[in-house]
Amino acid sequence: MKSPEELEKLYVRKIRAYNALAIGYLIGGDRESAKKAVGTMIVLSRRRAREAVKRFRAADEALTKTTHSMRKKDWPSGKVSPETNEMSWAFLQDYHAARNAMADVGHELCRELLAWEKCGATVKDLFNLCNRDFSVVVGRLGPDTLCQPFPSLVSALMLDYKAPTAGPIRYDVDAPMTHTILEFDVHAILEMPGMVEEVSDDLMDTLYHLQTKE
Numbered sequence: 001m002k003s004p005e006e007l008e009k010l011y012v013r014k015i016r017a018y019n020a021l022a023i024g025y026l027i028g029g030d031r032e033s034a035k036k037a038v039g040t041m042i043v044l045s046r047r048r049a050r051e052a053v054k055r056f057r058a059a060d061e062a063l064t065k066t067t068h069s070m071r072k073k074d075w076p077s078g079k080v081s082p083e084t085n086e087m088s089w090a091f092l093q094d095y096h097a098a099r100n101a102m103a104d105v106g107h108e109l110c111r112e113l114l115a116w117e118k119c120g121a122t123v124k125d126l127f128n129l130c131n132r133d134f135s136v137v138v139g140r141l142g143p144d145t146l147c148q149p150f151p152s153l154v155s156a157l158m159l160d161y162k163a164p165t166a167g168p169i170r171y172d173v174d175a176p177m178t179h180t181i182l183e184f185d186v187h188a189i190l191e192m193p194g195m196v197e198e199v200s201d202d203l204m205d206t207l208y209h210l211q212t213k214e
Contacts, residue, residue, distance in 0.1 A: 011048040035119035042112045049105045049176035056098040063091040106184030113150035130159035155181045
């Protein structure tokens with residue numbers, strides 16, 4: 001079984017390969033094949049996102065346990081041992097690194113979803129990808145709700161989140177696209193960290209230049 005680090009490298013390598021393939025199809029004028037290649041990129045990024053959420057859940061659980069332990073043992077006395085302090089700091093660092101990793105994948109998914117849309121993917125394609133009933137959502141919210149870019153639809157409607165949306169978001173629900181794109185939205189609004197844009201920058205640039213020539 002591959003380690004999380006090995007899986008991450010494998011997914012990124014495959015995504016880059018399909019990114020190059022999509023660019024080749026676009027340059028050759030074959031948008032349908034480009035759309036399929038970008039769709040494969042999204043499927044791979046969704047798997048990568050699932051791993052990132054899994055890492056976050058583990059980091060969050062470890063930090064929560066440490067905090068509860070400190071409340072019971074150290075805080076009443078007003079003294080925190082150096083060992084406990086060091087451990088809690090390490091868990092906090094892991095927690096923030098895991099959140100940043102989710103945001104990175106969410107950023108890539110946003111770029112890939114926009115590229116997929118520009119290649120001709122429809123809202124129904126997006127709903128199928130998220131295993132969501134298109135007719136039910138349109139019937140409940142109306143067609144005007146769907147006039148948004150794909151990433152906005154995923155985050156606004158929580159398209160792959162198969163649980164009641166009342167209350168805080170649960171990370172034990174299998175919704176890797178919603179979880180990571182919402183995390184990227186939070187980072188974009190509050191922190192704006194330097195995001196990794198290597199995977200699909202070239203694809204977006206190619207799409208832009210092709211569109212400006214049409």
